[in-house]
Amino acid sequence: MKWCTSLCGAAALVLFTSLASAQEVPQSNDQVAEPGGTIPGNPQIALVKVAEGFADPVGVAAAGDGSGRLFVVERAGRVRVVDKDGNVQEQPFLDLTNINPLGSDVQTGFVEQGLYSIAFHPNFSENGYFFVHYASLPFNGDGMIVRFQVDPESPDSLTPERTNETAKVIMRIEQPYYNHNGGTIAFGPDGYLYITSGDGGWEGDPLEAGQDLSTRLGKLLRIDVDVDDDNRAYDIPPDNPFVEASKERLMVLFGITEEEFGRIKVRALPEIWAYGVRNPYMIHFDPETGDLYIADVGQNHWEEINYQPADSRGGENYGWAKRMGTHCHPLTGEEGLNCEPFGVLPAAQYPHQTAYPGGPELEDGWGCSVQGLGVARYGGMDGVYLAGDWCSGRVFGLAWDGSAWQFQELVQTDLQFTAGNVGEDGMVYAVSANNFYLADQGPDQNPPGALWRITPADQVPEGAETARTVQPQQ
Amino acid sequence: MKQLVGSLVLVAALCAGAAINAQQGGTDAESSSTEGAEIVFRHALDGKPLDMNFRPDQQITPAVEEFHRTAENPYSGDEQAIAKGKPLYERLCAACHLRDGTGRIGPNLVDDHVKYPQVATDKGMFEVIYGGAAGAMQAFGRRIDQDQILKVMAYLETLGASD
Numbered sequence: 001m002k003w004c005t006s007l008c009g010a011a012a013l014v015l016f017t018s019l020a021s022a023q024e025v026p027q028s029n030d031q032v033a034e035p036g037g038t039i040p041g042n043p044q045i046a047l048v049k050v051a052e053g054f055a056d057p058v059g060v061a062a063a064g065d066g067s068g069r070l071f072v073v074e075r076a077g078r079v080r081v082v083d084k085d086g087n088v089q090e091q092p093f094l095d096l097t098n099i100n101p102l103g104s105d106v107q108t109g110f111v112e113q114g115l116y117s118i119a120f121h122p123n124f125s126e127n128g129y130f131f132v133h134y135a136s137l138p139f140n141g142d143g144m145i146v147r148f149q150v151d152p153e154s155p156d157s158l159t160p161e162r163t164n165e166t167a168k169v170i171m172r173i174e175q176p177y178y179n180h181n182g183g184t185i186a187f188g189p190d191g192y193l194y195i196t197s198g199d200g201g202w203e204g205d206p207l208e209a210g211q212d213l214s215t216r217l218g219k220l221l222r223i224d225v226d227v228d229d230d231n232r233a234y235d236i237p238p239d240n241p242f243v244e245a246s247k248e249r250l251m252v253l254f255g256i257t258e259e260e261f262g263r264i265k266v267r268a269l270p271e272i273w274a275y276g277v278r279n280p281y282m283i284h285f286d287p288e289t290g291d292l293y294i295a296d297v298g299q300n301h302w303e304e305i306n307y308q309p310a311d312s313r314g315g316e317n318y319g320w321a322k323r324m325g326t327h328c329h330p331l332t333g334e335e336g337l338n339c340e341p342f343g344v345l346p347a348a349q350y351p352h353q354t355a356y357p358g359g360p361e362l363e364d365g366w367g368c369s370v371q372g373l374g375v376a377r378y379g380g381m382d383g384v385y386l387a388g389d390w391c392s393g394r395v396f397g398l399a400w401d402g403s404a405w406q407f408q409e410l411v412q413t414d415l416q417f418t419a420g421n422v423g424e425d426g427m428v429y430a431v432s433a434n435n436f437y438l439a440d441q442g443p444d445q446n447p448p449g450a451l452w453r454i455t456p457a458d459q460v461p462e463g464a465e466t467a468r469t470v471q472p473q474q
Numbered sequence: 475m476k477q478l479v480g481s482l483v484l485v486a487a488l489c490a491g492a493a494i495n496a497q498q499g500g501t502d503a504e505s506s507s508t509e510g511a512e513i514v515f516r517h518a519l520d521g522k523p524l525d526m527n528f529r530p531d532q533q534i535t536p537a538v539e540e541f542h543r544t545a546e547n548p549y550s551g552d553e554q555a556i557a558k559g560k561p562l563y564e565r566l567c568a569a570c571h572l573r574d575g576t577g578r579i580g581p582n583l584v585d586d587h588v589k590y591p592q593v594a595t596d597k598g599m600f601e602v603i604y605g606g607a608a609g610a611m612q613a614f615g616r617r618i619d620q621d622q623i624l625k626v627m628a629y630l631e632t633l634g635a636s637d
Contacts, residue, residue, distance in 0.1 A: 011545075353581060361587050367609075368579055391579060393609030414519050414606050436610050437569045437579070447616040468520045 176200025295372030317352030373420025388417025559629030
């Protein structure tokens, strides 16, 4: 009865596809993925070296102008150009160490300080605008977000004069301590500039910034940098989640519900897009769907990766410092694991070598500093968020399998990942450095770092240098 | 007797010279012969031979030469070497492993739990320090000379790291 077979087959197909759902933000602790899962495609990856010799590389981005260039951020304050053949231009694209006659404009005293990120305006090929985020030496480590403009006659390098001429300060974020300064700035599909800001530093959020809506610290910010008037740094997007909350209005005492009163938060900053983050150094938009991944570096025991769907209206509370992942913070012991949910749960989390005070030392699947790399759609990966770890050299993949998040350790390497991004060719690129919390090093003193292309293991070009990788023990 | 000793010393010196030359000449060729084979230092993560020439300007001291020959740390128990190794440990290792080796961001070096069992030998310990392991356990052979690594290893013994 062939007609039945094909009809039944079609029905089964319809049923199956309707059961498989799109990605969801976890609603309960058990929906948060941990290492040990298997992502669809079970990809085998290798890391092909593209270029090396970078001084403390901590960021990488493409310009989206079709040139195939990659821009590698060096912590000292320089941006290097890598062409599509992997050649590194000797002259920096941007050099913030020599624009200020009194010395470098970049504060690099601590390993978490320096130039963090570069982002190119969505219309960069027309307007030449690009933006950077860095720790300012003159402003004692405050985070500066500054716009510059390329000289069309000199597309691969800005002179100190050009740099100073075109500098427009968009924002200065006061940074009271030298760590947890955030990092990535990135344009969303909506054309707004998203800014990551850490909780201001020390440890454990002593400023209680994560939950405090009156500070820019511990937040994702979202601003509109396309303002006609150069005397205005930026505009607030009208649909930012706390615009209504903090706007000035006439006071009315009666005839308003408690719920409506509850929405008034006069000190909430209208720049805030989301809050309750500790130090989200890397965030990435999925170029295809517009979804947002937030890799938030954790405290002593857990790292987390948050998923924000493209249709989010913002305002999410990611839980810091009451939670880190699904766990209570401060975590005092095993009893604090899988705490009652507070705020929005992450899509995935992974432990440090001890998952709680007094816990056993883990063999695999652990790290200490998550550095998101980007969303991959190749090599069997269909929307996999790749993340590297600064301490353990592991590369993880996060993906939705149709009904749940899966988190899988793909390889362990001898690299210290600091950042990553999708190139114009759609592949995920990662940078690794040789820096860490060592007292006497500086941004130009450490052994140099490198730029890698995450490549399907069976597509490594002959003779290409690859990073050492080992497969995780099963 | 003196002649025998002299010959042995000569042979040893020739072997050491050959070993140093072989290692400095390149690392892709794997040594498969077992007769008089020089020691091949391998990366802890994937077992591939290490580049022994990270710092070409370093002085290859007699202790380093002997170590390449015997895989035993000549500085073991040497008070002067230990005294030199201590400040190196505190500058480069203590940030992660703590001054007493019990570990913070980096693992505990002095308990029974060992990730790379080969560190029970001087060769294995050297390989991990010189060539690195994973992630933040960098290739410290890029930062300090091999002679300095041997001194750090001598100091580590006093903490109880290779028991």
